[in-house]
Amino acid sequence: MDVVETLVRHGGVAPVALLAARGCSSAQVRGAVRRGQVFHPRRGWIALPEADPMLVSAARSGGRVTCVSALALMMVHTPGSPVTHLRVPTTARRLPSTPATIHRSDVGRPEDPIVDGIDVALSIAVRCLSRDDxxxxxxxxxxxxxxxxxxxxxxxxxxxxxxxxxxxxxxxGAQSGIETRFRLGCRALNLPLRSQVPIGGVGRVDFVIGDRLVVEVDGRETHAPATAFAADRRRDLALKERGYLVLRLTYAQVMYEWPRVAALLRSLVARQEHRWAARHRRAGLVEL
Incomplete structure (x- = not known):
């Protein structure tokens, strides 16, 4: 097995034990080093010259990228982190010189890749993050x-x-972290909430409280494309034509103005505006 090809398949950085397990001999590794194709960021590790600096830094510490840093590489929604999260052995003394969040753990094997698998990364992230995150x-x-x-x-x-x-x-069914935040907030308020609800002639909406209070939660982006903006307004119009009460919330409102949002939701529910009423039936908006 070619050393460079194997490294490419494993993100550009790998322990020598992994290369050996994939059939790369010590002689092949030494030859690749002599030719300048790879280098040793630390004893027992091999990297490509163009490898991601985050992965090289992890190798130099003798650790693995883990927690939210590993999950982000898998395209999982994470709250983000200004520094890399690294898993190192409990006895590790040589820690990275660059800022990092260190998780000490002895799970795994010497031949494991530089980025933790999802089981390990998820286990560490659950213990690292707040409940909602x-x-x-x-x-x-x-x-x-x-x-x-x-x-x-x-x-x-x-x-x-x-x-x-x-x-x-x-x-x-949650398609974004902000949807999770909204759902957990409504759960704390004991609101009758359903998520990803299909509505005839409209499609799926993010949430329905009770019978008719539709809540759409927009993502972090502050400037949606004009086509998306127009599509959202067409959906809102179609929902209102069918008698639904539509509330569209921004990322900032859910994250930073939750008390105000919660007060509004409680008020709407207290006035029974989330339920179909006789006037809706008389108008033919509710199927009898």
């Missing part, structure tokens, strides 16, 4: 079909009870 990550993993819900539950089963309880909060 952790549930958003779990939702995303299921939504992207990286793991089945039952497999996520198996990961949680290895953790303390406080984290195992997250299993009851997972909704693989």
């Amino acid at each position: 952790a549930v958003a990550v779990l939702d995303s993993v299921v939504n992207l079909r990286l793991l089945r819900r039952s497999e996520v539950v198996d990961v949680l089963a290895e953790l303390p009870q406080c984290y195992r309880d997250y299993a009851g909060l997972i909704d693989g």
